[in-house]
Amino acid sequence: MTSFTTSTRTHAVVTASQDEVWATLTDPDLVARFTPFLRTVRERGEHWVWELARVPVLGRSFTFTFTERMTFDEPHRIDFTHDPEVGHGDETAGVDGWYSLSPQAEGTCLETSMAISVELPFPGITRPAVTTAMKGVVALMGQRFSHNLLEHLGARTA
Numbered sequence: 001m002t003s004f005t006t007s008t009r010t011h012a013v014v015t016a017s018q019d020e021v022w023a024t025l026t027d028p029d030l031v032a033r034f035t036p037f038l039r040t041v042r043e044r045g046e047h048w049v050w051e052l053a054r055v056p057v058l059g060r061s062f063t064f065t066f067t068e069r070m071t072f073d074e075p076h077r078i079d080f081t082h083d084p085e086v087g088h089g090d091e092t093a094g095v096d097g098w099y100s101l102s103p104q105a106e107g108t109c110l111e112t113s114m115a116i117s118v119e120l121p122f123p124g125i126t127r128p129a130v131t132t133a134m135k136g137v138v139a140l141m142g143q144r145f146s147h148n149l150l151e152h153l154g155a156r157t158a
Contacts, residue, residue, distance in 0.1 A: 001120065003117060003118070004122075004134060005116065007115040011109065011112070012109075014149075015106055015107040018102070018103050018108045021149075022075040024153065034145050035141055035144070036141050038050065038052055038141075046070060048067075049087070049088075050065065050066050050095075058133055065089070067086055067088075067091065075101060077099065077101070078098060079098045093117065093118040094117050095117075097114035098112065098113055099112045104158070114138075
């Protein structure tokens with residue numbers, strides 16, 4: 001197994017209130033419904049357990065389950081940190097990052113930053129190809145999540 005990582009950082013002004021955006025981002029069922037490849041998110045106290053299914057990488061598909069410690073500073077910030085020690089079994093994926101929400105005249109400025117790490121059964125020499133594939137999957141997930149979030153909120157980007 002080899003470790004692979006990628007990261008993403010985005011921001012947009014969404015024409016919805018900070019409270020509406022907050023309520024959506026803190027609802028694990030909605031997050032799961034809006035995110036491609038994400039089967040479910042289960043809330044377990046201060047942790048959320050994420051289950052991804054059939055994520056394509058280099059002609060193969062992988063499933064991942066990982067545990068995130070969630071920290072909420074309502075309605076401004078959500079931090080999440082991979083916390084495999086409270087998870088069940090050997091976690092081969094995890095995400096560290098945050099969402100930041102701030103009121104704007106047009107709605108809410110939503111910023112996010114994520115670093116995604118996975119262990120995959122590919123040799124290290126495949127790093128450029130795997131990283132490119134991961135970036136594509138992460139971009140697709142982000143685009144579809146954004147579309148679904150805006151549709152749910154009845155909003156657009158300003």
